[in-house]
Amino acid sequence: MKDPYEVLGVSRNASIDDIKKAYRELVKKYHPDKYQDNPLRELAEEKLREINEAYEFLLKNHGQGNFNSGSYSYSNDSTFQIVREYIMKQDFYNAERELNKINTRNDEWYYLMGIVYINKGNYSQGYSYIKRAVEMNPYNQEYKDALNRLNNTYRMNNSQYYSPPRNTTDDCCEICAYLYCADCLCECCGGDLLSCC
Incomplete structure (x- = not known):
């Protein structure tokens, strides 16, 4: 993983509020939904993954000294990347298998497992996992967007189309x-x- 301070564009003595503010601005800038029919979509998705990893790393390790070694280890980073690749290929069986190997269930685990469940047709379980990811990391725009899309789909599917009764x-x-x-x-x-x- 790259230097998380550099990825978020904050100084090494940045406060949690500074880190969160920088994170929110970068998520808005690089969110893949802004690049729907753009060849830069994949690049934006990769950049967003990098931003999320840096943000999570800094939140978990804030106040534990400066990270001057130049090498950063983020638990399950490579596994989550593998899972995302399986999801992109719509290989949900292998994505779920990889996720089940992970012992630490963090916000990204819940988000990815929710995506897997939804694509396998288990909307209720998928929704609860994505909702849990948002509760664990309410600043992650990717999670919030997914939850909002699910809520909008639910509202559309369950709304009753009202037509006024004819005058009898x-x-x-x-x-x-x-x-x-x-x-x-x-x-x-x-x-x-x-x-x-």
Whole structure:
């Protein structure tokens, strides 16, 4: 992993608030949704992963001294990258298998497992995992966007389309028009609906 301070563009003595502010600004700048039909989408996704890793690392290790060694280890970083690649290939079986090998269940684990479950058709379990990821890391825009999309989909699927009821007391002219049309149709077929009139 690259120097997390450099990735987020903050000084080594930055406060938690400075780190969070820098993180939010970078997420807005590089979020892949801004690059929907753009060849830079993959680059933005990679940059966002790098930003998320740096942010999580700094939050977990803040106040434990400066990281001057130049090498940073982020637990399960390579495994999460493998899982994301499986998800991109829509190989959800192997993505789930890799996630189940991980003992530490952090916010990224819950997010990725939620994505796997949703794509396997288990929306309820997937939703609860993604919601848990957002609760664990409320500043991660990727997690929040996924949860918002799920909430919007749920609302759309469960909303009742309201159409106002027709007025059952139609006026006489409208009723006569309906009867006249019905009579014309019956006469075409050899009958006479309004023979009494």
